[in-house]
Each structure stands twice: as structure tokens, then as C-alpha cells.
Amino acid sequence: MITIYKQLKTPLFTTLSFTLLLLLSLSSCKKEVVQTLPEREWTLVWSDDFSGAAGSKPDNTKWSFDIGRGPGGDGWGNQELQYYTDRSSNVQLDGSGSLVLTARSESFAGAGYTSGRIKTKDLYAQAYGRFEARIKTPTGPGLWPAFWMLGSNIDAVPWPQCGEIDIMEQRGQHPSITYGSVHGPGFSGRTSISKAYALTSGRFDTDYHVYAIEWGVDFIDYYVDNFLYYRITPKDVDGEWVYNHPFYLLFNVAVGGNFVGFPTTGTPFPQSMYIDYVKVYKQL
Template identity: 50%
Template sequence: MKLKNIILKSIAYSFVLFTISSCNEDEGTDIGLSNLNLIFEDNFNGEAGQSINTDNWNFDIGTGQNGWGNQELQYYTDRPENVSLDGEGNMVITARRESFQGSPFTSARINTRDKVEQQYGRFEARIQMPGGRGVWPAFWMLGSNIETQPDDDPATVVWPFAGEIDITEMRGQEPFRSIGTIHGPGYSGGGGISDQFDLAEERFDTEFHVFAIEWSPDFIDYFIDGVRFNRIRKDDIPNGTDWVFDDQPFFILLNVAVGGTFVGFPVDTTPLPQRMIVDYVRIYAIAN
């Protein structure tokens, strides 16, 4: 694990996860990794308007190539109007309808690349999501060797060969539904391996929920509020493709996109600004 300039707890402690139910064919089996050591957390403490801790996080800036590859409409910034602490122990990413650098919307996208990277364990965040047609929030991970453009370094690869784990992404027009997906070579984009979790009488944009995965050498489990709703195994990927989740650490991303192929375009009545409110981000390693 790469940890540069971050504050760890002086004594890592074991965290045993107990889950209350399962929503797939594994119901009734033992679920949840045990003996997990907390190795990183950001609780986003600080004064209102203060920037996030850049010892932990990087900012992605701009529109990206072809709207970050998804025909998204926002311009990502590092301005406090788009990403800052709220003074109440939260980090807030705000998507706004405003003309900025030739784009009709602004927002923020942050990542822990080269600062906090981990292979295997539990990755979780407590988040109140934004909503509204055409709004696309995500809490996700990418392989540490990813590059946006190929180069001469054989240690770097382009997407999807580095692997992507979407812990949660949502269509703002479906505020009751969280979608968890993995992407790799031969199972990317619309062909990603995925499942969804629907709230029966609640919404993800009106209160906080805990989104998590537990990643081991042989499978990735998806949880919401302690409930496992999916397990993706090595043998779930298409024949002839590679499981790209066992040879490198991954880093975390949080962002709110506006528009794009996954959600469609916002409409005039889409309520903006919209906020992703993040209470904490935590990483647990599997104890030896």
C-alpha cells in the first residue's frame, strides 16, 4: 500500500464486520470479512469553506477527453464552490448550473492516486447522495497503473485494462437505486458486471447511507448499510477475459457528474445545485 503524508491511527485495531442479511443466492452462508484493520480514514473535520486535505486527495480539473469518456457536461474545479468542508464534519461536492470555461455546469472530482492506494480489504464511505435527472454521483476505484493515454512505460495501461470497481453510482432520476459494477477487459461500459440495490421506502438523496465493498483475492462483495446485496467472483467474468483485480492496489475517487451516457442529459427542471455530502471515507486491510 502506498501511503504518502497521511495520518494513520497509531495503533490499528481489528474491526469485525457483522452483516444482518444477504440479498443473493449466498444467503445463509458466512458473509463479511473478519479481522480487518483500519488503516486510513478521513473524517473531513475543519472549518466551513476549508479545502480538503491535499495530503490525502488530488483534484481532477477540466472537462476531460470527450467529457471524461462519457459525454459529460460539467467542468471539474477545485473551487470551494464545488468542493470544500462544511464545518460539520463533512466534505461536500456541489454540482452547479453555471457557465464556466465553456461548460454549462461545474462540479468536482477528487481521487487518492499516489497518496492512498490499497489492494484488498474493505472500502467504505458514509454519504448522502445528490439527486435530479441527469445528475450522476459515484464512489469508485481504479487500478493504480492506469493512464489516460498509452505511453512507453509497460507498467501503465489504459482503461479498462487497469480495472474499475464502482462501489456505488446512481442516476439522479432514480434516487432509490444504487448500482455496483466492475469493469475490465471484455466486460466494460455497458457490459460491466453489475447488480443494484433498491430502497423500499427511502431515498439515497434525503439521508446518509454507508456504501462499501469487501475485496479479496477471489471475490468482491457489495454492501449498503451492512447488507450484502451482491458477490462477484472470478468465475463470473466472461470466458477468455482477465480478472484484473489481483495484481495491484487501487485508489479511490468521488465525483458528481452532470449528463453523460449513463444518466442522460439534465433538463431545465433538474434542481441544481445538488450536493454529495460525505461524512467519512475509511479503508480496512485484511489482517495477516
């Protein structure tokens, strides 16, 4: 099952995809954004389209669950409020081709919220390539959905030395903004290398969008709907470039925590993240 994905020099006629910087410079004139993208050829090596019966769990040959409140019981190092479970009310296939991670406001094992977090740790990891997923994100203050990766050597080389690549992170109180980031030694947590990308029209929680990175030896390119909005290279990080070994994938919806703040009485619950597919390519 080899599919060739070829990205050409394609002008992107898009009204949706402006970077923040472009927005500032172009807001006064209605100019079409034309991007010349790097010419790379990809072959699909791993994917999940989340087909399966409604209510069933994701394929356990590809995914495992994170359960609870983190190894230290401290909200996964971020003071997050949710308890991750493997119950179908938090993680299930919807029967129409999406995986649904649902954050709920409910008391569970001492936490005030429940949610889901799945990962390919010890099941699939890869260095370099194109990693993409088509996602509809949740909204509301205190909601923190993410599509991200961790260095697969994390058990031997603790975070942040193992590296973290965040392909999509959002704050529910800003449903028109998404973030792409890397964390590593000397640039983790609040000092991560990060960039925001805002829609000029519409929101990320109302439709599916394709979030992707293209990762090579000395670069990570961030895309939303095939619009390149950010490139990180070794000279951009204030520390060691730790992105030359395999990483595994994670999806989760956190509630509360350092990045996003706490939910408010106005935060609508339950809130779900819908993942239509995830695909991993290697460069030919």
C-alpha cells in the first residue's frame, strides 16, 4: 500500500490562509496569497483513517491510552485538571470515520473533568517525514486540544531532552488561532519556540482542517491546510537541536493547565475533538 503524495509548486488561492504577519501587511488590499512551497515527494508509510464501528476503541495495534493524571499525579506536568480514561465516553470511533476525544465536566477519581489521550508509543515512531492529521477541534475557555509528538527515547532520555514537536495546539478561548511549537533542552514550557496562526474568517472548531509538519534533518515546516506558516531551523532554537531521532504521535484534549488557563462557568461541556485521519509519509 504505497501512495505517492507529491507536493508541487502550487499557487494557493486561499482566503482562509493568512499568517498573522501577512494579515497585517495585506489587510488593506484583497490580494491572493501565492506561496511557493518546497518541492518534496512523499510516500505514505503509516496511517489510520479511524474507520470502525461506532463506539469502538481505536486500533490497539496502532494506539495505546494514557490513563490518569500523569506520572506525578500533577496534571501531566502542566497542572491540567482532567483524568484521562479509556472509556468510550472519552475515546471512541464515531462510526463515520472519525476518532472522537471528548472532555467532560464530571467527577472522576478525584478530578473534576475526564478526557482522552492516545499515543503510538512503542507502536510507531519515525524520524523525519510528513506528519499530518485532519481535525476538528473543541472550543471553550480552558480547553487545550493537541496533535503532537515526543521523542521515542523519552524513557531513557527524559523530557525535554528527548524533544517535543507540537503540530497543533489550541486554546479554546481563541478558536480562530492555532500554534505550532517545539520544546527541547533550554527551550521548553513557556520558553518553547512557537508561532501562532490565525484564521481571518471562520474558526477551527466549526470545520475540519489539515494540520501538518514536514520534518527534515535541519528544519521543521508547519502547515495548516497546506499553507506553510512557520519554519523552525537549528538557528532558531536557543539550545541543542534534538530532532534527529524517531518521535511518536499523540492526540489529546486537556482541560485547564499552564498553557490555557482554567475553564470558566461559560465553558461549554462536553467538548470533542474529531480526528478524520492521521497520515505519516517518508520523503522519497
